[in-house]
Amino acid sequence: MADPLSIAVIGSGVVGTATGAGFTAKGHRVVFCDVDPERVALLKSRGFDAVHASALVDVRASAYLISVPSPTVDERVDTSYVREAAVAVGRAIVSAKHRPVVVVRSTVPPGTTERIVIPALELASGRRAGRDFGVCMNPEFLRAATAERDFLEPRVIVIGALDEASAEALRRLYTPWGDVPVHVMSLRTAEATKYVANLFNATKISFFNEMHRALRALSAEPESAFEAVALGAEGMWNPRYGTRGGLPYGGICLPKDAVGFLGFARDHGLGHLLPMLRATIHVNDEIAGLVWAEAEPELARAEGRAH
Numbered sequence: 001m002a003d004p005l006s007i008a009v010i011g012s013g014v015v016g017t018a019t020g021a022g023f024t025a026k027g028h029r030v031v032f033c034d035v036d037p038e039r040v041a042l043l044k045s046r047g048f049d050a051v052h053a054s055a056l057v058d059v060r061a062s063a064y065l066i067s068v069p070s071p072t073v074d075e076r077v078d079t080s081y082v083r084e085a086a087v088a089v090g091r092a093i094v095s096a097k098h099r100p101v102v103v104v105r106s107t108v109p110p111g112t113t114e115r116i117v118i119p120a121l122e123l124a125s126g127r128r129a130g131r132d133f134g135v136c137m138n139p140e141f142l143r144a145a146t147a148e149r150d151f152l153e154p155r156v157i158v159i160g161a162l163d164e165a166s167a168e169a170l171r172r173l174y175t176p177w178g179d180v181p182v183h184v185m186s187l188r189t190a191e192a193t194k195y196v197a198n199l200f201n202a203t204k205i206s207f208f209n210e211m212h213r214a215l216r217a218l219s220a221e222p223e224s225a226f227e228a229v230a231l232g233a234e235g236m237w238n239p240r241y242g243t244r245g246g247l248p249y250g251g252i253c254l255p256k257d258a259v260g261f262l263g264f265a266r267d268h269g270l271g272h273l274l275p276m277l278r279a280t281i282h283v284n285d286e287i288a289g290l291v292w293a294e295a296e297p298e299l300a301r302a303e304g305r306a307h
């Protein structure tokens, strides 16, 4: 059981409900808050403490967790819900006695907490981030279908923090998850981490869809191939594989086989089925070019010294 802390959850949908239910199960005191009266009623019917967003101003908590929507509209992330929630939290902490921590749990582009959330909190509260209240960004990795169980069984806890005291305040909430690795980083790195995780998943799915189409067009059996690949390819069984960043793939097989398979597919009129493979080769060539451009002056200097 945790040292009980009081938590307000602002935005009590999939993520908010799983979060609040999980912290309640671990012994914290949670108040849910939502703009949707039906949501509030539903949470109350489950026995939770829940209030309409208009009553947040009277909610005193050690931590305010923001899990409102951040939809993509016309290819732009709409951060207006997050800003609105930050204003509401700001009003709730105007006279907070103990330094509360405000935590962004919505998925937002890198820099949003610093550029939008902190100014909104400061303006609405008349108080200063870092001095009067802490700020964290704590992305969520749960899956909607298994949200409440996933929240209770995280593989990693990511804490982006304004400062050490903010990180410490959020760590206290997660004390009951003693065996889960906690990664502390900057606010914008935490925001970016969530995108990297989702974009990797999206890329992996698209890659296997691309291979699925190509293999079928070549009269090979994708299902059999993928089952074996899942076991055999190092990128599948070694989670750290390929995650270093900054260096191109090299050696003999990867460059040879990437270009060779694309050429083979083109010869069979199937090049159009492999846009990701083309992009992969292109990205690798670019990285190789950049690495070479950086290394060249150094090599020339070393050569000069050798003469």
Ligand SMILES: NC(=O)c1ccc[n+]([C@@H]2O[C@H](COP(=O)([O-])OP(=O)(O)OC[C@H]3O[C@@H](n4cnc5c(N)ncnc54)[C@H](O)[C@@H]3O)[C@@H](O)[C@H]2O)c1
Pocket (backbone or CB within 6 Å): 010, 011, 012, 013, 014, 015, 016, 033, 034, 035, 036, 039, 053, 067, 068, 069, 070, 081, 084, 085, 088, 105, 106, 107, 108, 140, 141, 142, 143, 144
């Ligand atoms: N659903 C997922 O699987 C998942 C996983 C990880 C992260 N996320 C991210 O978490 C965030 C929330 O996603 P979700 O799926 O829980 O959304 P959701 O639509 O299920 O819930 C959001 C809730 O916020 C409420 N709300 C909107 N504005 C509010 C305000 N100003 N004050 C109080 N409540 C307000 C809505 O009424 C709704 O109940 C998004 O940024 C999303 O990208 C979602």
